[in-house]
Amino acid sequence: MKTRILFFLIAIAFSTNSFSQTADEHYANGCEKLSLKDYEGAIAEYNKAIDLNSNHVEAYFNRGGLKFNIKDYRGAIDDYSKVIQLKPAEAQSYKYRGQSKYRLKDYAGAQVDFIKAIELNERDSETYKSMGDLNYTLKEYGNAVTHYNKAIELDQADGGIYYNRGVAKYNMQNYAGAVADFNTSLEMNPVNAKAYNSRGAAKVKLEDYTGAVDDYSKAINLNPDFEDAYYSRGNARIKVADYTGAIEDFTTTIAFNQNDAMSFFYRGNAKHMMEEYKEAIKDYSEAIRLQSTMGDAFYFRALSRLNINQKEYACSDLKKAEELGYLAADEMMKKLCD
DSSP, X not given: OOOOOOOOSSOOOOOOOOSOHHHHHHHHHHHHXXXXXXXXXXXXXXXXXXXXXXXXXXXXXXHHHHHHHTTOHHHHHHHHHHHHHHOTTOHHHHHHHXXXXXXXXXXXXXXXXXXXXXXHOTTOHHHHHHHHHHHHXXXXXXXXXXHHHHHHHHOTTOHHHHHHHHHHHHHTTOHHXXXXXXXXXXXXXXXXXXXXXXXXXXXXXXXXXXXXXXXXXXXXXXXXXOHHHHHHHHHHHHHTTOHHHHHHHHHHHHHHOTTOHHHHHXXXXXXXXXXXHHHHHHHHHHHHHHOXXXXXXXXXXXXXXXXXXXXXXXXXXXXXXXXXXXXXXXXXXXXXXX
């Protein structure tokens, strides 16, 4: 789940008790450099401001945001903790410290900070979104939806929240609800390849395979290197009997990753359905080479071998599939093998 990147062009509204004009000048220089995206320069100026005034709240706050941006999350936590020490009623610092802890997988600490931020400011949609992201990470999907609902109530213009809620609903098997959220997210951001891909996955669950193929195709048009979309479209194409298209998609995923056993397996299935049994056998064999415990690959290779009168080899494959726990193989062996 993504957390909004923090850019601070100005400090939040703290009451400033100027300890030193020189410290304030360094702080102002830091803000200027920040506006020019000279982040290292900005940090250097905030450092100088803090050296001259160890209670310069705004400098700590802005430096914390910059440290977050450069993935120095521990440094960000230290700076936000200092702000909280100096201004304990400031909700923003709890929120951003919580986001930093989340990035470090300190989920318990993040939750404490988000709860405190909400206690101090119940009208900040980003905090509810962050809490939803945390719930999602912990697989607390119901709680995630609850927090995303609140975030949307406060900010209906953030398509990212609808997307995140859709993913949470998907994981709760509320596929229709997920599609509805992905629809809204895409209305707000029609070039979000991930949203098309996710909506395609929800449509597969609803057995709308044609709609899924369309969504995966849109995701690929937006991001031609979207490997998962090719893989998923390949499987959806098998469902609509577009075996040629499926073979093309799995050939693409194999080009991305030549060790992808599942792509060889499903390409084999598509070839089998086209009665290209020898080619299917090659793909099943490669899948087995890559993943020797794939019982279904042994089973379907047996079916292809039966179609070209390789009964002895087919029975050997069925025996191996049965040993690996593929239940259909046992019944097939009883019918065909001595």
